[in-house]
Amino acid sequence: MNDRNGAAEPQHAEEPAGEGRSPGGRRPDPLGLLDPVAAYERRTTRIREEIARNRRGEYTVPTWVLALALAAVIGLWLLILFVL
Numbered sequence: 001m002n003d004r005n006g007a008a009e010p011q012h013a014e015e016p017a018g019e020g021r022s023p024g025g026r027r028p029d030p031l032g033l034l035d036p037v038a039a040y041e042r043r044t045t046r047i048r049e050e051i052a053r054n055r056r057g058e059y060t061v062p063t064w065v066l067a068l069a070l071a072a073v074i075g076l077w078l079l080i081l082f083v084l
Helices: 030-034 036-055 063-082
Strands: none
Touching: none
16 A cells, blocks of 8 residues: 555555545544444454554553552562561
8 A cells, every 4th residue: 555655554464454444544424433333343453453463562561550560569568567
């Protein structure tokens, strides 16, 4: 696929060309967002793309998980220091 300047865009094996985009790269109309079948297909596509990213090693740990782990380590440290 070529952009406006004629440069080729890289195509990934997991991503079908042009699927999920409307012509011209614009967002779909708002009424199409209410269609349950289209919403199911978008959600399925997003999940498949996320699984593909994770398999390629692009997985990142959410910030809230890191914050929770840090709080647990600090809480355990304080428990050992002041209680035991």
